[in-house]
Amino acid sequence: MLGEGILKGLAETAKNFAGSFVSEERLTTVEYPEQRLPQIENTRDFPFLVYDGDDAMAGLRCVSCQICEKECPPKCIYITKSADKKPDYVGKAQFYPTRFDIDVSVCMSCQICVEVCPFEAIKMDTEFELSTEDRFGGLILDRHKLAKSNEYYHQIHPTEAAEVDARLAEEKAKVEAKAKAAAEAAAAKAAADAAAKGTADATAKAAESAAKSAEGQA
Ligand code: SF4
Numbered sequence: 001m002l003g004e005g006i007l008k009g010l011a012e013t014a015k016n017f018a019g020s021f022v023s024e025e026r027l028t029t030v031e032y033p034e035q036r037l038p039q040i041e042n043t044r045d046f047p048f049l050v051y052d053g054d055d056a057m058a059g060l061r062c063v064s065c066q067i068c069e070k071e072c073p074p075k076c077i078y079i080t081k082s083a084d085k086k087p088d089y090v091g092k093a094q095f096y097p098t099r100f101d102i103d104v105s106v107c108m109s110c111q112i113c114v115e116v117c118p119f120e121a122i123k124m125d126t127e128f129e130l131s132t133e134d135r136f137g138g139l140i141l142d143r144h145k146l147a148k149s150n151e152y153y154h155q156i157h158p159t160e161a162a163e164v165d166a167r168l169a170e171e172k173a174k175v176e177a178k179a180k181a182a183a184e185a186a187a188a189k190a191a192a193d194a195a196a197k198g199t200a201d202a203t204a205k206a207a208e209s210a211a212k213s214a215e216g217q218a
């Protein structure tokens with residue numbers, strides 16, 4: 001029947017409108033900002049930078065590789081690489097960003113920067129109340145504003161953050177096992193060298209003593 005879909009839609013709306021007076025479940029809206037709906041875990045808006053530990057700048061995971069800057073479709077990431085290096089989570093010396101800005105007035109929340117980051121350093125935030133009267137400068141977020149702790153990441157995306165932690169712990173364990181094996185191999189080589197040197201010294205001493213004794217007999 002012509003218009004049947006419209007009538008069905010209106011009936012549903014009327015049912016919810018009348019039902020909302022007796023059942024909260026039929027309320028489809030809340031009185032924002034006094035009331036807020038709980039965020040679902042997969043919510044995403046703009047990126048943030050993850051840091052470990054207590055010091056946001058020292059603990060930034062970003063190594064300034066600039067892959068995200070190159071891959072960002074609207075080119076709204078601006079990075080300047082440091083001249084020196086600092087240790088990363090496995091203790092390896094890495095560059096870090098002295099400047100890391102994202103212009104969120106341009107960002108289209110595509111998450112490509114997150115997908116391409118090899119260091120689990122950039123993730124999508126759920127914070128959406130970013131409006132400001134300063135339409136240009138006020139929407140360029142620098143590394144200080146972008147830096148958020150791993151604990152915060154766990155709060156907003158618990159499943160994903162737990163997977164990332166497990167992956168990083170596995171990589172760290174592999175690096176530590178490799179370093180331990182290398183140290184053990186070096187120690188074994190040093191012991192073997194020392195033992196070989198000891199044998200050579202003993203042989204030389206024995207030869208010297210035999211020579212002296214032969215001289216005595218002559
Ligand atoms: S979410 Fe997309 S548009 Fe926004 S900074 Fe990342 S790559 Fe660029």
Ligand code: SF4
Pocket residue numbers: 061062063064065066067068069079116117118119120121122
């Ligand atoms: S956020 Fe990731 S991809 Fe972007 S510069 Fe830092 S380490 Fe590289």
